[in-house]
Amino acid sequence: MPFGGGAHMCLGLHFAMMVMKVLLHHVVARYRLEPLPGPTHDWQPWPIARPRDGLRLEMRRIC
Numbered sequence: 377m378p379f380g381g382g383a384h385m386c387l388g389l390h391f392a393m394m395v396m397k398v399l400l401h402h403v404v405a406r407y408r409l410e411p412l413p414g415p416t417h418d419w420q421p422w423p424i425a426r427p428r429d430g431l432r433l434e435m436r437r438i439c
């Protein structure tokens with residue numbers, strides 16, 4: 377529930393999601409992302425969904 381819920385749910389959630397998608401577009405358009413060997417990728421659902429032990433990536437610029 378990264379943006380909360382109910383009466384005081386985040387007012388900027390749609391703007392924030394758009395900004396994150398624009399950022400993600402710029403990253404995937406310019407870099408190749410490869411996961412590095414490391415800890416198992418268990419899922420942690422709370423408070424913000426993410427791999428429990430992080431997710432180490434190698435970024436290589438492709439253009």
Ligand code: HEM
Binds near residue numbers: 378379
């Ligand atoms: C990744 C970005 C963001 C996250 C994770 C986030 C998260 C949250 C959370 C957890 C709350 C509390 C919700 C609750 O009490 O239930 C909140 C409230 C709020 N957020 Fe965000 N937020 C983000 C970006 C933004 C942006 C960009 C804006 C404005 C442009 C914004 C404006 C607000 C406002 C005005 C509230 C108060 C709403 C109220 O009390 O009625 N947030 N946000």
